[in-house]
Amino acid sequence: MNEAQRMHDSKGSSSFGSTGATLKIWNPATGQVAKEIPADTPASLRQKMEAARKAQPAWAARKPAERTKILKKFGELLVKRADAVAKDQSLETGKPISQARGEARSTLGRVSFFCENWEKTLKAVKLPPAGNTEEEIRYEPLGVVANISAWNYPWFVGANVFVPALLTGNAVLYKPSEFSALTGLNIGALLWEAGVPKDVFQVVIGAGDIGAELLKQPVDGVFFTGSYATGKRIAEAVAGRMIKLQLELGGKDPTYVADDVADVKAAAEGLADGAFYNNGQSCCSVERIYVHKKVYEPFVKHFIEVVKGFKMGAPSDESTYLGPLTRQPQIQVIEDQLRDAASMGAKVETGGKRVQGAGWYFEPTVLTNVTNSMKVMRDESFGPVIGIQAVGSDDEAVSLMNDTEYGLTAGVYTKNRKRAEGIMAKLNAGSTYWNCCDRVSPQLPWTGRKQSGMGSTLSTIGILAFVQPKGYHLRAPAKASAPKKARKAKAAKKPARKKKR
Numbered sequence: 389m390n391e392a393q394r395m396h397d398s399k400g401s402s403s404f405g406s407t408g409a410t411l412k413i414w415n416p417a418t419g420q421v422a423k424e425i426p427a428d429t430p431a432s433l434r435q436k437m438e439a440a441r442k443a444q445p446a447w448a449a450r451k452p453a454e455r456t457k458i459l460k461k462f463g464e465l466l467v468k469r470a471d472a473v474a475k476d477q478s479l480e481t482g483k484p485i486s487q488a489r490g491e492a493r494s495t496l497g498r499v500s501f502f503c504e505n506w507e508k509t510l511k512a513v514k515l516p517p518a519g520n521t522e523e524e525i526r527y528e529p530l531g532v533v534a535n536i537s538a539w540n541y542p543w544f545v546g547a548n549v550f551v552p553a554l555l556t557g558n559a560v561l562y563k564p565s566e567f568s569a570l571t572g573l574n575i576g577a578l579l580w581e582a583g584v585p586k587d588v589f590q591v592v593i594g595a596g597d598i599g600a601e602l603l604k605q606p607v608d609g610v611f612f613t614g615s616y617a618t619g620k621r622i623a624e625a626v627a628g629r630m631i632k633l634q635l636e637l638g639g640k641d642p643t644y645v646a647d648d649v650a651d652v653k654a655a656a657e658g659l660a661d662g663a664f665y666n667n668g669q670s671c672c673s674v675e676r677i678y679v680h681k682k683v684y685e686p687f688v689k690h691f692i693e694v695v696k697g698f699k700m701g702a703p704s705d706e707s708t709y710l711g712p713l714t715r716q717p718q719i720q721v722i723e724d725q726l727r728d729a730a731s732m733g734a735k736v737e738t739g740g741k742r743v744q745g746a747g748w749y750f751e752p753t754v755l756t757n758v759t760n761s762m763k764v765m766r767d768e769s770f771g772p773v774i775g776i777q778a779v780g781s782d783d784e785a786v787s788l789m790n791d792t793e794y795g796l797t798a799g800v801y802t803k804n805r806k807r808a809e810g811i812m813a814k815l816n817a818g819s820t821y822w823n824c825c826d827r828v829s830p831q832l833p834w835t836g837r838k839q840s841g842m843g844s845t846l847s848t849i850g851i852l853a854f855v856q857p858k859g860y861h862l863r864a865p866a867k868a869s870a871p872k873k874a875r876k877a878k879a880a881k882k883p884a885r886k887k888k889r
């Protein structure tokens with residue numbers, strides 16, 4: 389069986405079967421199956437849904453402080469077990485062990501943000517009374533939500549959803565990617581150990597077909613992280629059900645290096661890391677660079693030097709910076725982009741081909757002489773490839789940066805803040821950067837425009853995403869009327885008044 393067939397097998401038939409359904413866990417560093425684990429079936433999914441529905445009201449009824457304590461404990465356990473969980477993640481995704489450990493540990497920042505802010509964010513809003521009616525906004529959980537997730541940062545993107553979902557009183561059916569299923573099981577184990585009831589957070593194991601089955605369950609919300617192609621399918625599948633839908637999708641994220649950049653070398657180093665960290669498999673990886681022609685040559689020179697210095701190797705090696713790609717078929721996507729670019733005149737400055745031997749390794753690749761009509765500058769590469777193009781002005785850079793179907797992040801390197809903010813205001817992206825890139829903050833909304841998605845996670849907006857508001861119109865009954873005799877006596881003393889509305 390060749391690699392493509394094996395991948396097909398792992399995506400399709402392996403996850404189904406009325407008895408003994410399993411999912412194969414692949415090791416991208418060897419191209420071999422590392423493990424087989426039990427997978428869900430439509431029948432087991434129905435049971436999980438029913439159990440979650442039953443368990444959710446009691447979870448929502450718990451004191452807010454109790455839920456916060458449990459999720460804080462989850463964060464502590466994750467830091468304690470970072471080494472062990474990083475090994476599983478590294479095995480199944482090929483992420484270098486130091487990066488996997490870093491992700492597990494840094495997830496605490498998001499967990500802490502949510503734990504510290506969710507109660508304040510959802511405090512009932514008392515509005516000025518309207519006449520004799522008090523008015524108030526209160527928030528209620530959505531109910532049972534489905535979280536269908538991606539493999540590239542399973543802790544980060546998972547925590548963006550399941551942490552605020554649980555804190556705000558929802559039950560979660562969490563489907564990790566088939567390429568990070570061991571991590572998904574670790575997430576479940578740590579949440580349960582921290583005190584989340586098993587029926588309130590359940591892990592759904594399987595490939596896309598099980599994801600599609602999950603959508604057939606009567607969930608109250610769908611929170612998806614993944615590609616635009618799958619996001620579109622999901623939006624179509626739930627259309628008409630009037631449930632909450634959030635989609636965090638791909639990007640083709642550009643950066644512009646202006647002629648007054650403070651330090652060309654530092655910009656080249658920062659952007660090379662932004663493009664190649666996690667092998668370019670980040671939704672906000674830098675995927676296109678536009679450099680002002682005045683600094684183009686030194687920038688490209690430094691950039692190539694940095695990229696040539698990246699150490700490729702076994703994910704288990706502490707000093708590895710570039711591991712294998714997580715999914716073998718992505719190699720063909722990259723090769724197709726490179727063929728297309730070459731046919732239109734692009735120049736390969738370094739890299740350009742897959743690494744022969746075991747595993748799904750691809751050389752870190754830098755292209756110049758690129759244009760926006762090439763696939764490599766239009767379609768998400770999600771791999772170790774970057775195109776660098778010279779531009780003549782800020783306006784040209786802005787126009788090229790916005791010339792995309794995506795809108796996740798975009799940035800600019802310049803020493804002039806005013807110039808930077810002027811450019812950032814014109815960028816049609818959910819996140820914009822000045823002198824930095826490939827960065828996510830728990831305090832800021834993570835949100836995509838156009839084909840990069842809809843809705844926001846993180847920040848207080850990403851807490852409100854998991855609740856539904858309810859308006860309270862509160863009118864106390866009119867004061868009890870006085871006895872008839874007393875009313876008559878009072879009326880005799882006072883002149884008659886007109887009735888008011």
Ligand code: NAD
Pocket residue numbers: 536537538539540541545563564565566594595596597598599600601603613614615616617618619621622636637638639670671672768770796834836840841
């Ligand atoms: P993917 O779309 O292939 O899969 C994502 C999830 O959807 C998986 O769990 C998969 O099993 C499931 N799925 C597949 N088909 C389905 C269907 N028909 N119905 C329901 N579920 C289905 O994406 P991926 O390869 O896991 O992740 C890579 C993509 O995710 C990239 O495009 C990347 O940019 C994007 N991403 C975006 C963000 C963000 O925050 N915007 C973060 C991480 C990754």
